[in-house]
Amino acid sequence: MNGRRIEEGVFQGLMIASTLIIFLTLGMIIATVVAEGLPALSLQMITQTPQGGYYLGKEGGVLNAILGSLFLAGGASLLALVMSLPVVLYLNVYSHPRSPLSRFTRFSLDVLWGVPSIVYGAFGFTLMIALGLKASLLAGILTVALLVLPIMCRAMDEVMRMSPPELAEASYSLGATRLETALHILSRQCLPGIVTAVLLAFGRGIGDAASVILTAGFTDALPTSLLRPAATLPLAVFFQLGTPIPEVRERAYASALILTLLILLISLLSRLLARKFTRHVVR
């Protein structure tokens, strides 16, 4: 009897410890970025582009990278949404859930999810050359869209699989076609999940450095054209951190802080939006 009590105690302790590690990691990451970056964070950082000699500690900011990242992740998420919605609607409305095709589709998506982002970067690079593109915002968007596509698909798929089949049946019994059922019923029922999936993908896309280093390139100019290179925050962090000048390294942390805040904001926004869209959801 006593042995089992000890066992229970030990494992509960382990569970609590593991959970604490999660909080601690999150807390320490935020603390580090804030402590190192906050002193260098100024209005100038978020309103100006790098001026001459910025990487030597002179005037300027990372507005180029902030806008570049937002455009890139936004464009990629939008593109990925347009590609993944048909996939998940096909999987959940048209194909049979246990058919070989849907199993293979889900398996492929899981494999794609696991592919490292540098591989996407390399693939995007060859794709870019094949399409005759130069390192540009467009090439970056295409690559990141591919990177976040499996995440978005699987996140939406999981939500749609939870939708009760009777709901679709109710729609069919009124004489609705599969397309009408997919667009009016399933999409609406799963709207909170779709919003979450898009923002999840956005968060993943905005934070990735490896996939954009070869495809989007980097520039000190603001992103004004799809066919020009675009700066991104992860790369801005990377370049600034690599200099020996302390002021510049501080700004790297400030840039990381900006990126973290953006992602935090998106997470909060996704929670808020998801809650707002649950209004009509049927349980």
Next chain:
Amino acid sequence: MDFKTHISVRDLSVSYGTAVALKNITVEIPEKKITAIIGPSGCGKSTLLKSFNRMIDLAEGARVSGAIVVDGENIFDPGVEVTAIRKKMGLLSQRPFVLPMSIYDNVAYGPRIHGTGSRKVLDPLVERYLREADLWEEVKDRLSQPASRLSVGQQQRLCLARGLAVEPEIILGDEPTSALDPKSSRKIEQRFLELKDDYTIVIVTHILRQAKRLADYVVFLYLGELIEAGPAQEIFRNPQKEMTREYIGGTIS
């Protein structure tokens, strides 16, 4: 009992994989009457009902042979538009499933997909069918609220209104009161009794007393076979088959 046939089932067999759910069913369902399909669970009642509006198509591995003729047309003919078949029949399921939208939009959903878009046409339509389902008074001030906030009993009546709004000829009920409290059940039953002047109603029920209260015509199934079908009075007072007598008497269930 004289009647006009509305749904004519001819030698219908349905199997799921190797399991046979219905064996050579031949039966006539009368027009503008309430027909109750009774029998113990697993006897094929729901399968028969699902065959009427071809929801059986969605069941995994279901194979159908035979014919169901509605308005002179075999609904299993390859050339038949399945959405048109389903539009002809409103369905009430065991548990109400409202659509993820407002009360108003739930009723308007059917008319909208069938081509009625304007608010001017929809407004009176929504009111009319909510009244027919005896729900209007309870929801008229909150039509834009999510339908999922209604009580289960109200949701089932909303499902009825939603089904009526596509102007069906036939109402199918698959144990439509089984998830409801007695008071809500009573309301649904009451609606059926009033609606049978205009609609052919077919309900599946395992509650014998409900069948006695509602049915004009009874179809008794047992293990996938049709044992007996006929006017309710005759089936309940003077069943011809031993099996029916035992089921109604409560010896088998």
